Amino acid sequence: MxxxxxxxxxxxxxxxxxxxxxxxxxxxxxxxxxxxxxxxxxxxxxxxxxxxxxxxxxxxxxxxxxxxxxxxxxxxxxxxxxxxTGPAAQAARFVTVKADDNLPAIAESAYGDANKFRKVFEANRPMLGQPDKIYPGQVLRLTDSRSGAGPGHTGPAPKRRLAKSRPDQAVKLTWQTVKVTCQRAARNPRVIVKSCGSVGGARARCPRAVVVPSMVR
Incomplete structure (x- = not known):
């Protein structure tokens, strides 16, 4: 109460x-x-x-x-x-969405890992229909554990892919369309770009970008 x-x-x-x-x-x-x-x-x-x-x-x-x-x-x-009426369970935390927030940014703040944005999303379904449909002032629930999945989680969040390149190293180009979620680009948080297999070009735009490959060409 x-x-x-x-x-x-x-x-x-x-x-x-x-x-x-x-x-x-x-x-x-x-x-x-x-x-x-x-x-x-x-x-x-x-x-x-x-x-x-x-x-x-x-x-x-x-x-x-x-x-x-x-x-x-x-x-x-x-x-x-x-x-x-059911079994006792630990209460979730409530957080308020800020003007420059997206789910990866909230996950980074709550769990120390932006790639756990799906954990936040699943904890707030069915009220959230899509991960990018949040707004300033909205209150969300966060399950407290910093590891494991939230309620209804069906699979691991996409792993962060870091750019690794050396000037003297030959790179075989495998072009991909990747989705970049930039935690610092509040006005345009989702950018579709092309990058080689190292995704270095994508991360160059934002060092804190979460890169999610969507299609290999």
């Missing part, structure tokens, strides 16, 4: 949420629309505060219900009064 703060200027607008009648039904429909079904909760809406009462089958479900309710335009606080 706790209070969670949100940026009331951020998030999706939910029509009818702040009307005196049927506000709880509008919120339940929104929760269902983001992929969380019809949970056994009874929301109350008062001004910019939402109170969630009821039951959740797991700590993960409860946290996702809190995020789905708080990441709404006009909501400043969510009062969590949900009881978890």
């Amino acid at each position: 706790s209070l969670h703060s949100f940026d009331k200027e951020a998030g999706e607008k939910v029509p009818g949420l702040f009307l005196p009648s049927d506000a709880h039904e509008h919120l339940l429909k929104h929760i269902e629309s983001v992929g969380l079904g019809r949970p056994d909760v009874f929301p109350e809406v008062q001004d910019d505060k939402i109170t969630l009462k009821g039951k959740a089958g797991s700590q993960e479900e409860k946290e996702k219900l809190i995020l789905a309710s708080g990441n709404i335009n006009g909501v400043a606080t969510v009062d969590d009064q949900i009881t978890v």
